[in-house]
Structures are given as structure tokens and as C-alpha cells.
Amino acid sequence: MSGKDGFNFSLLIARIANVKDYLSQRQKPIGLVLLGLIIISGGIWGALNYKKNPEIKIVEKTDQHQETVSQDENQTSNKIIVDVSGAVKNPDVYSLDENSRIQDALDQAGGLSEEADLDLISKNINFAEKIFDGQKIYFTKKSADNSQNPNQESFSQTETAPSKISLNKASYEQLDSLPGIGEKRAKAIIDNRPYQALEDLITRKIIPSSVFEKIKEQIIL
Known part of the structure; x- marks a missing residue:
């Protein structure tokens, strides 16, 4: 079927159907790709948080060390x-x-x-x-x-x-x-x-x- 300007509608409909079939066939691989991206993103987020926590602990230990040194100095000064x-x-x-x-x-x-x-x-x-x-x-x-x-x-x-x-x-x-x-x-x-x-x-x-x-x-x- 052709339009007045010579455009072939039958050919367009056939191509749309081909694209639909292609997407239908590729739906599962695309889902796996998305799942993989989610897992990778979660791993990166977890790694970043893991690096932050030790820094907090180090600060706490440093504070405890300073407090201990301060107590030792007080004892020495007495x-x-x-x-x-x-x-x-x-x-x-x-x-x-x-x-x-x-x-x-x-x-x-x-x-x-x-x-x-x-x-x-x-x-x-x-x-x-x-x-x-x-x-x-x-x-x-x-x-x-x-x-x-x-x-x-x-x-x-x-x-x-x-x-x-x-x-x-x-x-x-x-x-x-x-x-x-x-x-x-x-x-x-x-x-x-x-x-x-x-x-x-x-x-x-x-x-x-x-x-x-x-x-x-x-x-x-």
C-alpha cells in the first residue's frame, strides 16, 4: 500500500514488526544486563562505605590515645x-x-x-x-x-x-x-x-x- 506521496506503509509496518520481534528475543539478555549493573552498583556503594567506617574508628582510637597521654601527663605532673x-x-x-x-x-x-x-x-x-x-x-x-x-x-x-x-x-x-x-x-x-x-x-x-x-x-x- 502506498500513500499519495509514494510512502510505502506496508513496508513500515513490516519493519516495526521486525523490531518488536527483535526486542522480544533480546528481552532476557537485557534484563540480565540490568541486573548485573545493579549488582555492580551495590558493590561499589558497599566498598565506599567500608572505607569510611575504618576512618571513624581510627579517629576514636586517636581520641582515646590523646586522653591516655593527657592522664599520664597529669600523673607525672603530680x-x-x-x-x-x-x-x-x-x-x-x-x-x-x-x-x-x-x-x-x-x-x-x-x-x-x-x-x-x-x-x-x-x-x-x-x-x-x-x-x-x-x-x-x-x-x-x-x-x-x-x-x-x-x-x-x-x-x-x-x-x-x-x-x-x-x-x-x-x-x-x-x-x-x-x-x-x-x-x-x-x-x-x-x-x-x-x-x-x-x-x-x-x-x-x-x-x-x-x-x-x-x-x-x-x-x-
Whole structure:
């Protein structure tokens, strides 16, 4: 059949029928192709999500690690270092908790040794006093003369030894009279009481070593 302009409708209908048959025959392969595309898309989506999850876990572990490091730093910062020397069994530098007392430092050093001057220590050291970082704690030893003949030493000191100035008890005027001290350093000595050792004047940077050498024979705790 032909139209007025010579177009063949019969041929068009035949071609449409051929296309329909072709699509009908190819319907199953096309379905398989679509199914394959869906599976591949699902696999890609799953792989992308799998990569994201480990990153989240790593961040969590990093946070936990930072928290642990922070706790360790806090624990470290709560420690102080002190130097325990003199009449103790194990003189050394020790690490203690920041709220420790002189008694705790003495326990770490094994307690007092046999050469400890118990009378002088009991009078001048407060075992309940808190210690601070960098502190030097000195426990006085018996002098050689005193350990051999205590009575003779006591008599000798009473008769001939000049009176010494106490760092913990002396007045402002007494401290000011010491060579190299003066008004400013006398006030600093009073402000930094009490002292456990004469050397505290140096370790606490109250006076220089040169001045300490001048007055060390004239002072006591």
C-alpha cells in the first residue's frame, strides 16, 4: 500500500514488526544486563562505605590515645623530686607525691641512721611539714667530738664557743649583723622560714654561695 506521496506503509509496518520481534528475543539478555549493573552498583556503594567506617574508628582510637597521654601527663605532673641527705640510711634523690610530708621523704630514704643527732633533729625538723619540688632535706649528724664525749663537748660549747644565730628564730637585727647579709637578705631569710638545713639558703636562692661560705660557721637552724 502506498500513500499519495509514494510512502510505502506496508513496508513500515513490516519493519516495526521486525523490531518488536527483535526486542522480544533480546528481552532476557537485557534484563540480565540490568541486573548485573545493579549488582555492580551495590558493590561499589558497599566498598565506599567500608572505607569510611575504618576512618571513624581510627579517629576514636586517636581520641582515646590523646586522653591516655593527657592522664599520664597529669600523673607525672603530680610528682615532685627531693634530695634527702645527711643522717639517713639511704641518702639519694627521690620522687614523691606532691602532697608528701618530710616523714614520707625520710621513709623513702630508709629512716634515720645511727649517726643522726636525734635531739637536734627533733627540735628543728617538723616531720608533718609538706615538702616542695626541688627541696633539699638534710638530717643533722652527730659531730665527731660529741659522739666521743657528749659531756665534754657540751661544756666546751658553753664555756668558749661563740653564740650562733638561728635561721629559724633570730631577729631581723641579728640576721642583719651577719657579714654580707644586710637588710634585704635578712628580710628574705625571715620570709622563707622554716629551714631544715643551712644549705636551704642556697637551694632556695636566698643568698649566693659566696655569702654562705662567710656565715656558715656563725649560723644554726
